[in-house]
Amino acid sequence: MDEKNKETDVSPPSSLEGGAIGYGRQGDLPDERRYHDVDVFGREEDHDIQYKTLSWELVAVLMIAEIVSNGMLSLPSSLAVVGLVPGVILIVFLGSFGLFTSWILIQFKLRHPEVHNMGDAGMILFGPLGREILSFGTIVFAVFATGGQILAGQIALASLSDSKLCLMLYTGIFAIPTLLFSLPRTLDQLSWLSVPSVISILVAGIVGMVGAGTNFGISDWSVVISTDFTNAFISVTNPVFAFAGHFMFFILISEMRHPTHAMRAAWVLQTFATLFYVVFAVVLYIYVGSEVTSPAFSSLPIKWQKAAYGIAIPNFLIAGSLYSHTASKLIFVRLFRKSRHLHSHTVVGWGVWTALIVIMNGLAFVLAVGVPIFNYLIGIAASLFASWYTYGLAGAFWLYDAWVDKGKFAAWKERWPMTGLSVLTLIAGGFICVAGMYVTVKQIVDAYASGEVSAPFSC
Template identity: 30%
Template sequence: MSFRQDPKRLPASPPSAGSDTDVDASPAAARDVEKASSDAEHTEDAVFGKLQGGKALDYRAVGAKGAFVLLVKVNLGLGVLGLPHAFGVLGLVPGILAILVIQTIFCYCALMIGRFKIAHPQVYTVSDAAAVFGGRWAKEFWFFALNLQMIFFVAAACVGVSTALNAVSAHGACTAIFIAVAGVLAFMFGAIPTLGAITWIGWAGLASILAAVFTVTVAVGVQSRPSLAPATGPFDKNVKMFGDATFAQAMAAINQILFAYGSTPMFFGIASEMREPRKFTHSMVASIGFLTTVYLVVGVVVYHYCGQYVASPSLGSAGPLLKKICYGIAIPGLLASMTLFTHMASKNIFVRALAGSRHLAANTPTHWAAWLGITAGCALIGYVIASAIPIFDSLISIIGALVVPSLSVIPYTFMWWHDNYRFVPAEERTLRKRLTFYLNVLILVIAFFLTAAGTYGAVDDLINTTNNSKPWTCHDNSGTVKD
């Protein structure tokens, strides 16, 4: 045995079929045992309690493919729209390296989610995991941080939807009105009770946002000159291999990349609502690989063809007409992101509030009053933040710095330490374990640096941009120029 059992740790999942010598080891018998174990697990859940029979809602309804699309969609949406601008600040080579390094760190950390969920089935959020490795105060800290991040994500989604509505309508109404419309839609769609019922929105949203970003990617490649370049005469795209930004500007750009991968804390909720949580890791790794491919293609191609004339959000880089077309195509995808963010922000609070109660999964008046009230509250707070900071780049930069490293990197290093090192006797700590421990310490230091330096960059960026756009403004946040 490689480690001493933590007395507070719940038993791990049951052994796989065929591991007991008293059980018939034939393939058919093994499948029957595995199916029976899966059915029992699906009937009684460590988080939601009894899931089947009576008036219970079925929270464990997400398959492996559904998990893949949800894992992709919670990241792919708002973040990709800011990546070409980040390349413009950092330069092509540092931009590519930043994406590859960040995706590697985030994927490594996310691997712990599937393993930790199986070892500790009672865990639903990163704050529940914090309770396992750090006790009550760690749970409360990460619960607060998680809710802060999720509400900021709702706000960023509201800003994204308002930007799209401004672009499609040629600033047909005050931006404050469009943000209010987004807040109402966030409540309406976010109030769908289970992720299984939202999966189809994820598929539609993924198709929508991919169609939009690849349309603008192709469009900038075939246009004669960037739409934001001078209409006549010579121009210089000034595409840089290495940028010449200040430290604060570079960190603000890195914050945008962090935001593009920053939905890792939501992965716990998706794993918890999977029919087979053991398949989470495969879905997660595939989603990160898919995301990185899209980010590199869109970021590199759009920046290569637009250079210093790249727009942010990037859907405005191909001219007024294609801007309207691309934003029109992207609206379902932006709405899908807003739906997922609102739903999962509300679900985190809802599960905490009704933990241990029959109302958590039962279809009762108390269940619906709590669920709708919490969802409305999350949508309202998201609307207020979006109205106070209606600037796309500034908002995602603040989110990327303040909360993403604290929730997408730091706690997972402690999860590894708790399950693989904390209770391992010194004489059993192999060279590989010690090297992995030092790797986790290095990742922890990087996360603290990204938080401190990124916050400095985000605040500097916000100070330099709020002069042109005030809270509850009617100012067009899409940059539309009327004819």
């Protein structure tokens, strides 16, 4: 066989295959030279396809593009449930909490360069079963999130055209460019598309706020509203899911030139998202009031609604593409981690990659148009997985590294403040998961009881 066509090992042995890799005391930053020797993509200088090309600035843009998207459009309605002050406190707290868990995830990634995704992290913490569960959860959540963005695009296109076509057609129209934009093999190629995506959601949010401020007087907003647990927890789940992007962090950091700079990107993301969410939610709630809908743009007068949705379309497209890219990338790297197909322009490599992209986007489209309760299923998927990926699992990551680092319980006892925070993080993830599931299932039951659920594949 020609030497050029032989399978080559492009990834060194890792803890996923038996040999744990560590960098000394917890919190120490690794020597980047050694990091690149042992990470998932290895040394890439001589490869055709090079993944590790992202700067921290572009990673920040990618993070914002996939997180600050249609999820923010539910935040004003959360304030309408619990009131202005509790809603703002909740958004700020969850944004700050997300920054804390980002730090833990990044430290874990730096100490375990071989980790490419949540499934790999699950292998380290829980063994083969953990790997399969967390990989499956990542794929499911990414596909459902893609479907959610396709539905957001459907709403935008319907608004722009006064709903002159069947909604299923709008969904199909939006799904095609979403698929095409997710085709690039590396995140670097998608990062440049993410720049206009971030600009579009920022401008769309500003247009929405201007539209609310110029067309409504000060409304019937309240400082605090008393409500029942179900409605109150909906106001919790909305901002939780608006910050739900941590499941992509390992994949993003794996394609950075300097992974030790990842925390800079996390600071930019969480600061921008938290401030923008607060301002957007407060302005829309104060001017539109208790009648504000989710998505919030639909509460605006028609011309402002069309303007906001039209400007936001690039963001919905790129966010959906990033999600489907993530699901495909996880499987692709799993299949070809030690193969030349990962780094070379081979027929097999491109064939499998294209097939994965088509399958993931196809699943998202079918779910979006064929499952009448798909919006609620997104809530279930987010409760089951995003609660852990964004919050809960970070506690497990820290506890694991501390346990391995300095002698089991002694390490936990010595670092008791972080141990306590990590345990609370685990508990918080579990609570959000269980309560979110309860609230979403109750919403499904109520929707069926009220006849709100439409037929599959209907207009």
